[in-house]
Amino acid sequence: MAFEQFELACADNGDIRLLQVTDTHLFAKDEHNLLGINTSDSYQRVVEEIRHSQQSYDWVLATGDLSQDHSKDSYRRFANITRQLEKPCFWLPGNHDFRPHTTALSESGIIDAKHLISEHWQIIMLDTQVTGKPMGLLSSEQLEGLATALQQYPEKSVLICMHHQAVPVGSRWLDQHNLKNADEFFQVVAGCSKVRAVLFGHVHQNFEMEHRGIAFMASPSTCIQFLPLSAHFALDHQQPGWRYITLKSDGTISTRVCRLAERTFLPDPDSKGY
Numbered sequence: 001m002a003f004e005q006f007e008l009a010c011a012d013n014g015d016i017r018l019l020q021v022t023d024t025h026l027f028a029k030d031e032h033n034l035l036g037i038n039t040s041d042s043y044q045r046v047v048e049e050i051r052h053s054q055q056s057y058d059w060v061l062a063t064g065d066l067s068q069d070h071s072k073d074s075y076r077r078f079a080n081i082t083r084q085l086e087k088p089c090f091w092l093p094g095n096h097d098f099r100p101h102t103t104a105l106s107e108s109g110i111i112d113a114k115h116l117i118s119e120h121w122q123i124i125m126l127d128t129q130v131t132g133k134p135m136g137l138l139s140s141e142q143l144e145g146l147a148t149a150l151q152q153y154p155e156k157s158v159l160i161c162m163h164h165q166a167v168p169v170g171s172r173w174l175d176q177h178n179l180k181n182a183d184e185f186f187q188v189v190a191g192c193s194k195v196r197a198v199l200f201g202h203v204h205q206n207f208e209m210e211h212r213g214i215a216f217m218a219s220p221s222t223c224i225q226f227l228p229l230s231a232h233f234a235l236d237h238q239q240p241g242w243r244y245i246t247l248k249s250d251g252t253i254s255t256r257v258c259r260l261a262e263r264t265f266l267p268d269p270d271s272k273g274y
């Protein structure tokens with residue numbers, strides 16, 4: 001199995017400049033919220049802040065859990081807010097996404113391609129969803145597609161994106177919902193020294209760690225934040241955020257996480273989960 005390919009143009013200096021938004025958890029209805037945060041308002045504020053920032057980016061990557069209520073309208077809402085960024089957006093599914101209704105994404109201009117190719121880099125967007133379960137798993141088709149992509153362009157540096165964490169983030173309650181066959185994933189990437197980074201969502205926090213020579217990076221959600229290194233479910237009062245990533249032509253990466261400055265979005269302190 002091979003993934004459908006999409007050619008990525010680079011900036012004048014050869015860089016691939018990315019913006020990651022993740023875990024928007026949107027609803028169809030304007031007034032619905034997740035643990036006290038109106039997820040539409042928080043994503044809209046994030047997009048406004050990105051528009052006002054000086055940082056340039058050419059492509060948007062959305063790394064799953066775009067919807068919280070499974071509705072087609074929640075995916076239309078995602079596309080409508082994301083459109084304001086005025087850059088092409090690629091997406092991959094998280095555990096909360098509902099595949100029969102994600103068709104609303106492509107109908108609204110969000111790009112479905114999962115294998116993005118540029119002169120010096122390839123970006124591979126993997127599907128780790130197990131329908132109805134919070135944990136992640138790479139199917140044999142996904143592992144085969146990954147292996148095929150790595151073999152096809154052995155000279156290109158690689159960024160792999162997926163929703164779930166392939167390495168523990170250090171919170172017991174959250175790490176039980178991890179990528180269950182991370183060992184199989186590592187077997188496939190072990191054959192390729194060009195894998196530079198794995199970018200993920202799901203953990204609703206800024207996380208950066210090097211493991212087996214690969215940079216693992218997760219980013220704040222655009223809505224609720226989980227408290228890092230907590231054994232039990234706990235929310236953080238940090239604000240919604242996003243990440244910029246620059247893939248340079250020499251195979252190196254520079255990255256930066258940003259958050260909303262004003263403390264507008266505060267979750268319900270009595271939340272026990274969702």
Ligand SMILES: Nc1ncnc2c1ncn2[C@@H]1O[C@@H]2COP(=O)(O)O[C@H]2[C@H]1O
Binds near residue numbers: 095134173174202272
């Ligand atoms: N209190 C909790 N304990 C364990 N898991 C939870 C709890 N609350 C929510 N979850 C699950 O953990 C997941 C982590 O992030 P998600 O947004 O994917 O969705 C969350 C839920 O599926």
Ligand SMILES: [Fe+2]
Binds near residue numbers: 065095163
């Ligand atoms: Fe998730």
